[in-house]
Amino acid sequence: MDVVRWGMIGCGSVAERKSGPAFYKAPGSALVAVMGRRLEAVSDYAARHGIARIYTDAEALINDPEVDAVYIATPPDSHHAYSLQVAAAGKHCCVEKPMSLNAGQSREMQKVFADAGLNLFVAYYRRSLPRFQQVRRWLEEGRIGEVRHLTWTLTKAPSPADLSGTDNWRTAPEIAGGGYFADLASHGFDLFQYLLGDIVDVAGFAARQAGLYAAEDAVSASWRFSSGATGMGCWNFVADRREDRVELIGSRGRISFSVFDEHPLQLEADENLSLHIDHHEHIQWHHVLGMNAHIRGEAQHPAVAGQALKTDWVMDQILGRG
Numbered sequence: 464m465d466v467v468r469w470g471m472i473g474c475g476s477v478a479e480r481k482s483g484p485a486f487y488k489a490p491g492s493a494l495v496a497v498m499g500r501r502l503e504a505v506s507d508y509a510a511r512h513g514i515a516r517i518y519t520d521a522e523a524l525i526n527d528p529e530v531d532a533v534y535i536a537t538p539p540d541s542h543h544a545y546s547l548q549v550a551a552a553g554k555h556c557c558v559e560k561p562m563s564l565n566a567g568q569s570r571e572m573q574k575v576f577a578d579a580g581l582n583l584f585v586a587y588y589r590r591s592l593p594r595f596q597q598v599r600r601w602l603e604e605g606r607i608g609e610v611r612h613l614t615w616t617l618t619k620a621p622s623p624a625d626l627s628g629t630d631n632w633r634t635a636p637e638i639a640g641g642g643y644f645a646d647l648a649s650h651g652f653d654l655f656q657y658l659l660g661d662i663v664d665v666a667g668f669a670a671r672q673a674g675l676y677a678a679e680d681a682v683s684a685s686w687r688f689s690s691g692a693t694g695m696g697c698w699n700f701v702a703d704r705r706e707d708r709v710e711l712i713g714s715r716g717r718i719s720f721s722v723f724d725e726h727p728l729q730l731e732a733d734e735n736l737s738l739h740i741d742h743h744e745h746i747q748w749h750h751v752l753g754m755n756a757h758i759r760g761e762a763q764h765p766a767v768a769g770q771a772l773k774t775d776w777v778m779d780q781i782l783g784r785g
Contacts (some may be wrong), residue, residue, distance in 0.1 A: 464531065464758065465491065465493055466491055466492065466493050466657065466724045467491060467493070467494065467521060467531050467532055467555075467754075467755045467758050467759070468493045468495045468529055468531045468532070469482065469486045469492065469494050469495065469500070469530070469531070469532050469533070469534055470494075470497070470524045470525070470527060470530035470532075470533050470534070470547055470570045471486065471494060471496070471497045471533070471534045471536055472497065472498045472521050472524060472525075472533060472534070472535045472536060472537055472636045473498070473499065473535065473537040473559075473750055474486070474498075474499045474504060474509075474536070474538065475503050475537075477536055477559060478508070479508075480744075480745060481517050481744075481745060481746045481747055482487055482534070482586070482745065482746075482751075483497075483512060483536070484510075484512065484535060484542060484744075484745045485743075485745040485747045485748045485750070485751040486524060486751055487512065487514070488567075488745065488748075488750045489748060489752050489755065491750055491752075491756075491759070492752075494512070494514055495514070495515055495516060495527075495529055495530060495608070496515070496516040496517070496518060496527055496529070496530055497509050497512075497514050497516075497517055497518070497524075498517070498518040498519065498520070498521050498523075498524040499517075499518075500519060501519070502517075502519050505517045505518070505519065506568070513538070516529075516754075517535065521548070521733050522548060525545075525548050525549055525552050526552055528674040530554065530593070531554060531555065531758075532554055532555035532556065532557070532582075532754075532758065533545075533549045533555075534553055534556075534557045534558075534641070535549075535557065535558045535559060535690075536559050537557065537559065538632045538638050538639060539561050539562075539564055539638065539639055539645075540564060540638045540639070540640075542558045542559070542562060542564075542568075542572070542573070543563045543564070543569075543572060544765070545558075545689050546558055546572050546576075546583065547571075547572065547575055547722070550572075550575045550576050550581055550583075550589075552578050552580065553581065553734065554598060555579065555581055555582040555583075555584075555758055556581070556582070556583050556584070556782065557583075557584040557585070557586060557754060558572075558583070558584075558585055558586065559585075559586045559648045559655070560585055560586045560587050560649055560771070561639075561640055561645060561646070561771075561774070561775065561778065562585045562772065562774075562775055563640070563766075564640040564784070565640060565775060565777070565778075565779055565784045566772060566776045566778075566779045566784075568771050569768070569771065569775045570767055570772060572768060573649075573678065573768040573769055573772055575705050577631060577768075577769075582754075582757060582758055582767070583659065583767065583768040583769055584754050584757075584764060584766055585766055585767070585768060585770075585771035586747065586766070587597040587649075587653040587654070587657075587766040587770070587771060587774070588746060588747045588749065588766065589607060589649065589650055589653070589654045589657075590653070590654065590657045590750075590751035590752035590765040590766050591724070591750045591752075591753050591764075591765065591766065592742065592746070592749060593740050593749070594720070594725075594728060594738075594740040594742070595654060595657075595720075596659070597728060597738065597740060598658060598711075598718060598720060598728060599657070599658055601718060601730060602658060602659070602711075602718075605715075605731045606713075606715075606717055606718060606733070607711065607712075607713025607714070607716035607730075607731075607732050608713045608714030608715030608716065609713060609714045610688075610690065610692045610693070610711055610712070610713050611692055611693070611712045611713060611714060612685055612692060612693050612694065612711075612712040613655060613659065613692065613693075613694040613697075613709065613710070613711050613712070614694070614695050614696070614697075614709070614710050614711045614712075615651055615655075615689075615694075615696040615697075615698075615705050615708070615722070616696070616698075616706055616707075616708050617647065617648070617651070617696075617697070617698045617699075617705075617722070617723075618697070618699045618700070618702035618703075618704065618705065618706045619624035619643075619677065619697070619699075619702060619703060619704075619705045620699055620701070620703060621673065621675055621680075621700065621701050623726075624703075625675045625676065625700075626675065628675070628676075631676070632712055633646050633675035633770070634642035634678045635677060635678065636677055636678050637737045639672075639678070639783065640680025640778070640782075641678050641679060641778070641782050641784070642676065642677075642679050642680060642700070643680070643698075643700045644669070644678075644679055644682045644698050644700070644781075644782070645678075645778060645782065646672035647668065647698070647722075647723070648682070648696070648698055648778070649721060649774050649775075649778055650723070651696075651722045652774045652777050653770070653771065653773075653774040654722065654734065655688075655694065656688075656770070656773055656774065657669070657693060657765060657770070658688050659688050659690065659711075660688050660689045661689045661773055661776050662686045662687070662688055662689075662694070662773070663687055663688065663689050663708075664686060664687040665685070665686035665687075665781060666684065666685060666686075666780065666781075667682060667683060667684030667693045667774055667776050667780070667781035667782075668673075668682065668683050668684070669682045669744050669782055670682075670780065672699075672701055673701040675701065679782070680699070680700045681698070681699045681700070681701065682696075682697075682698045682699075682781060682782075683695075683696065683697050683698075683739070684696050684781045687772075691716050696755040702770070705724075707721040707722055707723050707724045707726075708721060709721065709722060709750065713732075715732060715733075716730065716731050716732025717729075717731045717732070717733075719728055719731075725741070725742065727739045729738065748754055750766065753765070753766070754766075754774070761770065
C-alpha cells in the first residue's frame with residue numbers, strides 16, 4: 464500500500480489545523496473523503512481542503528471502497544459505535560482521544576479490531592512529538608538516574624463560555640466522559656506511561672468547586688508506576704491563572720516540561736540544558752506518518768489501542784466511571 468487512503472468522520476475544530484491537513488499532506492497519505500452531519504459545513508471544509516468526496520452519513524463513508532482507513536474526529540460518545548462499524552467494514556481506524564467514554568467500551572473496541580487483524584490507533588500524538596522523544600532519550604540515557612517521582616500541575620481560569628453557561632460538549636459528561644480533566648489529563652497520563660511505564664495503582668478525588676457545569680472542575684490524584692516511581696497531580700479549571708508544569712525527579716537530576724504549552728524542556732543534571740523544540744504546523748503530522756508506516760508494516764506505532772486502554776483505566780479509577 465504505497466498510499467493509505469483515509470476517510471474522516473467529523474470536520475470540527477480539531478480537524479481544521481491540528482489533524483486534517485496532516486492526513487493529506489504527509490507523504491504516503493491521502494484524505495479522500497470527509498463526513499459531517501451538516502451538508503453546508505462539510506461542503507465548506509472539503510472545498511477549502513481539496514477533498515474530493517463528501518458525506519453526511521457515516522456508514523456511507525465507512526463503506527466507500529476507495530477508503531482504506533477511517534479517522535474518527537468526533538466527541539468520545541460516538542467513538543465506540545463508529546469504530547465498530549469501521550471494524551465490520553474490514554478497515555483500519557484512528558479515533559480521537561479519549562478512546563471512548565470508559566475502559567469497558569475501549570476494551571471491546573480493542574478486542575474487536577485485534578480479533579479482525581485490523582489496526583486501531585488513538586490520537587495520543589504526544590508520543591510521536593519530537594519534544595517528548597527528546598525527554599524519552601534523556602530518560603533512556605539515564606541523565607537523571609532512576610526516576611523517583613513525577614508531579615503535574617495543570618490549571619486555568621474559567622473561560623467566558625464556562626461563566627455564561629454556553630453549551631460545550633467538553634464539559635458534558637454524557638458526551639465527553641467527564642469534563643476538561645477527561646479531555647486534557649488523558650493526554651498527560653498516556654504520555655507519562657509512554658515515558659515511565661505502566662501505572663499500576665491510582666487513587667483520586669474529583670469535585671465541582673465552582674458548579675459552572677455538570678462535570679468536575681477540580682481533580683487531585685496520586686499513583687504508582689510499575690518501576691516503583693510515584694506520581695501526583697493537580698488539575699483545576701476554575702483557578703486564577705494558567706499553569707502547565709511537569710517535573711520528573713530522579714536520583715541524579717530533574718527534567719521539567721509542559722504537556723500542552725511550548726515552554727522549553729529543562730534538564731538539571733550533570734549539565735543544565737534548556738531546549739526549545741517547535742511543534743509541526745499540523746501537530747498530528749508525526750502521528751499520521753507513524754500510523755501509515757505501521758499499516759504498511761514498516762514500523763511499530765506507539766499510540767495503539769492496547770496502550771490507550773491503560774489510560775482509560777486510570778481515568779476510570781480517578782473519576783469513578785463504570
